[in-house]
Amino acid sequence: MNKLEILKKRMALNTSESKLLFLKRTGDEGETYVSKVLSERLEVQPFVLEDFLFEIDGSECQIDFLVMFEYECLLIEVKHYEGDFISGDEYITKVDSKKKYPNPLAQLARATDRLEKLFMRENIRMKIVALVIYTHPCFYLYHARVDSRIVFLSQTRRYVAELNQKPCRIGERHKKIFERLNSLRLETSAYEKKIVYEYEDLKKCITCAKCDGEMERRSTGDRKFIYCNMCGVREKLYDAILRNVAELEYLFPDKELTLTLVLEWVGGCITRKFLTKILLSRYELIKKGRSSYYIKKS
Ligand SMILES: [Zn+2]
Numbered sequence: 151m152n153k154l155e156i157l158k159k160r161m162a163l164n165t166s167e168s169k170l171l172f173l174k175r176t177g178d179e180g181e182t183y184v185s186k187v188l189s190e191r192l193e194v195q196p197f198v199l200e201d202f203l204f205e206i207d208g209s210e211c212q213i214d215f216l217v218m219f220e221y222e223c224l225l226i227e228v229k230h231y232e233g234d235f236i237s238g239d240e241y242i243t244k245v246d247s248k249k250k251y252p253n254p255l256a257q258l259a260r261a262t263d264r265l266e267k268l269f270m271r272e273n274i275r276m277k278i279v280a281l282v283i284y285t286h287p288c289f290y291l292y293h294a295r296v297d298s299r300i301v302f303l304s305q306t307r308r309y310v311a312e313l314n315q316k317p318c319r320i321g322e323r324h325k326k327i328f329e330r331l332n333s334l335r336l337e338t339s340a341y342e343k344k345i346v347y348e349y350e351d352l353k354k355c356i357t358c359a360k361c362d363g364e365m366e367r368r369s370t371g372d373r374k375f376i377y378c379n380m381c382g383v384r385e386k387l388y389d390a391i392l393r394n395v396a397e398l399e400y401l402f403p404d405k406e407l408t409l410t411l412v413l414e415w416v417g418g419c420i421t422r423k424f425l426t427k428i429l430l431s432r433y434e435l436i437k438k439g440r441s442s443y444y445i446k447k448s
Contacts, residue, residue, distance in 0.1 A: 152174065153400070154345065156397045156400065157401070158171060158362060160353040160355075160357065161352050176230045176232075177228065177230060179230050180228040180229065180283075180285035181200070181228050183230075183285045184214070184226065184228050184283055184285065185198075185200060187310060188215070188217065192313060192314060193314045194318035195318065195320065196217050196316075197320060197324060198218075199331055199332065200214070201214065202214075202215075202335055203336045204268060204335060205334075206271070207264075209264075210336065210339055211260075211261055211264040211268075213227070214226055214227055218276070218320070218324055218328060219317065219318050219320075220316070220317040220324070221276070222277040222278070222316070223278050223279070224279050224280075225280040226280075226282075227261065228282075228283050229282055229283070229284050229286075229289075230285050231244075231251065231286055231289050232286045233288065233289065233290075234290045235291050235292065236292045237292060237293045239253065240252070242291065255299060259280075261280065272330060276327070281299045282299060284301070287303060347401070354415055354418075355416070356376060356391070356394050356416050358383060358385075359385065359393060360381050361381040363378040363380025364380070364417075365379070366379055367419055367420075374386060374388070375387060388428055391425065392428065392432060395412055395416075398411075398415045407433070408442065408443045409422060409444075432446065433447060
C-alpha cells in the first residue's frame with residue numbers, strides 16, 4: 151500500500167505530495183516492466199530484491215532492483231522517462247520543456263557507493279555491477295555516450311541474453327545474504343513518515359479501488375454491491391468495506407478499531423449489525439463494554 155494513493159482520495163494533497171505521487175506512479179510502470187522481464191525472460195534464477203530501501207550512515211538509499219547472481223550483484227535503477235532528452239554530465243534535459251533531471255548515472259554512482267558501504271558493514275563480499283534501464287517506449291537520449299551501464303528498451307532482449315550466460319549456482323551462502331538484506335529493508339521511507347494528516351480532516355466514505363471516486367449503495371437492485379459514482383465500477387460491499395478498513399488500519403495503526411470508528415470511516419453506509427458481521431469474518435472482537443474494539447484474526 152502507498153500512503154499517498156490512499157490519502158489522495160480523502161484529502162487534497164499539496165504540490166510536493168502530488169509530485170511524489172506522480173513520480174512513484176510512473177516509476178511503478180517501469181518497475182513492473184523490469185520485474186516481468188526478470189521473472190519471465192530469465193532462464194537462470196537469481197535472487198531478486200525489489201524496491202530495496204535501506205539505511206546507511208544515517209541516510210536512506212533506495213534501489214529499484216538488486217539481482218544476486220553467483221558472483222555478482224546487479225544494482226538496477228529503472229527510469230521511465232518519456233520524450234526526447236539531451237545527455238549532460240550532471241543532468242539530462244528534456245528537449246521540449248528544457249526541464250532538467252538528475253543524470254541517472256550520477257544517481258547510480260551514489261547508490262553503488264551506499265550499497266558498497268552496506269556490504270562492507272555486513273561483511274558481504276560480492277561484486278556490484280550497476281546499470282540504468284530506460285523503460286519507456288517513447289524515450290530517446292541525444293548525445294548518449296557508449297556506456298555499458300545504460301540499457302535502452304531496444305537493448306533489453308540482448309541484455310537478457312547476456313544475463314542468461316552469467317553463472318548462477320545459488321547456494322546457502324547466497325540465501326543467507328539475501329535473507330540478511332531482506333531483514334535490513336525499511337518498510338516506509340522517512341519522507342512517507344513525514345506526510346502529515348489527521349483523522350478528522352479526511353473524508354469519511356468508501357473510496358473506489360480503481361479511481362478517486364466515492365462509492366455508494368443503490369437503493370434498487372442488489373444491496374450486496376456498491377458502485378463508484380465516478381467510474382461506475384461495481385464491487386461487493388463486503389470486499390469494499392474490508393478494503394477500506396485495511397486502509398484505516400494502515401493510516402492509523404495506533405487507533406483502536408471500534409465499531410463506531412469504522413462506521414464513521416466508511417461514511418455510515420451500512421447498518422451496525424451488517425458491519426459487525428463483516429468485521430467478525432476477519433477480525434476478533436476484544437470486549438471492553440462500550441469501548442470494545444476489533445483486532446485482526448491471527
Ligand atoms: Zn471508481
